[in-house]
Amino acid sequence: MVVRGIRGATTVENNDADEILTATIDLLSEIVKNNDTDPKDIASVFITVTGDLTATFPARAIRNMEGWELVPLMCSVEIQVENSLAKCIRLMVMVNTTKEQHEIHHAYLNGATILRPDLLK
Template identity: 65%
Template sequence: MSVRGIRGAITVEVNEEQPILQATVELLNGIVKENGIVPDDICSVFVTVTGDLDATFPARAIRQMGGWELVPLMCALEVPVKGSLEKCIRLMVLVNTDKTQRQIEHVYYGGAQALRPDLTKS
């Protein structure tokens, strides 16, 4: 068994608490579904947001999901590169799995599909 990183990102339209929390849940649920994982498989989740999203901590949404109470979570600001994607939430989910790197399904929603078009499903 190996520890693998699963990437995901999603954009929100506004810097408001509920859209940020809802987008975080949508993204994490997509990662879980695409990779067939459960909270007990998760080592940790690293969450970043762009500087224009400061209405809430996205990790709050994850902590309220059933079974995720004990998963270590960490929030941080994304590097503020000029011209980069705005209003974006990114997740790095570290998971114990027998899957190979090629079998991991990374998830990109909304405007975040532009970050990794090579990994985005149509």
């Protein structure tokens, strides 16, 4: 078994706590579904948001999901880069798995699909 990183990103329309929390749950749920993983196999989740999202911590959403109470979570602010995608939430889910790197499925939702067009199905 090895630790693999599963990447994901999504965007929200507004700097609104409920919208941020819902988008975070949607993104994490997509990652879990696409990779057939379970919270007990998650080593940690690193979360970043762009500087324009200040209404809440996205980790709040994950902490309230059943089975995710013990998963280590950390939030940070994404570095500011000119003309970068606004109102973006990014996840790096570190999972203990027997899967090979090419078997990992990353998830990019909403406006974040422009970040990795090569991964679009």
